[in-house]
Amino acid sequence: MLTLLASFILLFVYQNAFSQVASNRNWIDTEINYTDSNGNVAKIIHSFPKGGGEVYKNGEKYSYVVFWTRVFNQSATPLELKVKFPEVTFFNWPNDYIRIVLPKETMLMDKVHAFDYGLTHLQSFLNDKSKQLNFLQKRINANQEHIFYFIVFMHIKNWGPARAKFELKDQALFYNISMGSDATMIPCGRLYFKR
Template sequence: MRKSLIILILAIVWLSSCGQRSKSTAGRVSIDPEEIDLAESDNGLVSPIHNLDQFIYTDTLYSTSTGKGITIQNSLPKGGMIEPGGTQYSDSSGKRYAFAVFWTRIINETTTPLELNISFPGDSFAIFTPANSYLKLFLPTDTFSYHELSSFNYGLSGVKSFLDANFNKPTELQKTIEPNEEHVFYVATLSYQAGGTPRGALILKESDLYYSMSLAPDGSGTVYCGKIER
């Protein structure tokens, strides 16, 4: 009887111990799906696993002689306001501007590094149809994050202070993009006396880069802005 009781006690202790280990292991491997935003793709590039397509306006693969290429994705716009609550942008003279922000994603699928050089001048571009209307382009220095895709202005912050400081200055971007890597950056736009549905896109022609901007129904235009060199 005493031997049977000892065996029963030992069995209960062992079962209790197994249950605790199982619960502890489950707790360590449990992951909240909302905490996972990025995944490793087959080609080694880090890509969002959420639906990036809903934010994309253009998705273009520029093929090279080797059969591999450069992909450039341009987003749909966000904007109208530089801050929540209806805040518009006005320059030091009191002129009011329509604001929009975009992002561009460049993916290097080649076997050599890419030297990305983009520059927007401090001058404005007269590309729209209304008289005395013009466009200004900027390259904000904020680091883009996929976590901010659904955020106000794609997470771009400090818009007023950035535009005030760079309103009449050129803004530039220089970046080396290694093989199987990508770079994502913001493009901010101000349009004066022109309105409508904004669309913007970085376009590659051979090694030259152009930025195309339209405001339907107030016209469109394309401006040279830099190079991608291999």
């Protein structure tokens, strides 16, 4: 019985590790184009999650997933991106919640096939504020792009597959995140073309 259990665990670890580094996947979940009233276009590409490990903060266990987002300015007008997440977002009050962290690490497309998209020491991003951005503010010039990470630390008992994407309503930016059947829209900033 112990041999069977050990074989199952090794198979699970192998499949999970292999699926994170498989080179034939592009890891793109969604691509959305937003057009303003002047015809300026911004394309936002959202990744699938990677991760699934466990980390600790003040004795509490968190699971995590890592996402990246790529914002293209497909117009001649500069694009302003401003993102700030709340400290905690609740799913099922009061016990289930998430913490979304913007790492200071730079995401590059050559990291797409790496384990956790190239991030290491994930617990340090949860516990060390000096490794986190308080907010992201970026001007994206004409025909340029900006790529950045998100780590979602989950203090949720039963969570299913994670998906996340930005949604734009007028100039207001929302982060739509789902964990299995639970989902929430988090107001998190603005995305707009400079006039």
